[in-house]
Amino acid sequence: MNKIAIFADVQNIYYTTRQTYGRQFNYRKLWKIIASQGVIVTANAYATHRGDDSQLKFQTALKHIGFNVKLKPFIQRADGSAKGDWDVGIAIDIMDIAAKVDTVVLLSGDGDFDLLLEKIKTDYGVNAEAYGVRALTAKSLIDSASAYHPITNDLLL
DSSP: OOEEEEEEEHHHHHHHHHHHHSSOBOHHHHHHHHHTTSEEEEEEEEEEEOOOHHHHHHHHHHHHHTOEEEEEEOEEOTTSOEEOOOHHHHHHHHHHHGGGOSEEEEEOOOGGGHHHHHHHHHHHOOEEEEEEOGGGSOHHHHHHSSEEEEOOGGGBO
16 A cells, blocks of 8 residues: 655645635645545644634644644744745655655645655655646756646645
């Protein structure tokens, strides 16, 4: 049985689907698609925590689907910029599980993950799949994935 691990860069998916389609990503539908391809042994969703009601409802929904929701505090800088990046945490978690699964699924368009996907394919022989909005996904990430799945209308709410 194909053992699968899912890692969702929630902020990246939220902003890219909103910018491109003006809609939200359908995590439940994605779960069904991936579950049909094997057994999901772990699924992490990485997000920032602001504590507002709509965000809390979304996090609860992710948990009901089956995701382990990992939160970092949302930090508003004095200059108005924000911080809440999970790239290093996602990379560490992927490296920790890569030897124990057959497939790693990354939801992100962030090109910073290209080297990570190449490394786990080479070192552990895993399939490294990526989901992202094509227009906002780094070419290097698409090229480094074993399979790239563009997020289109069928994966949106």
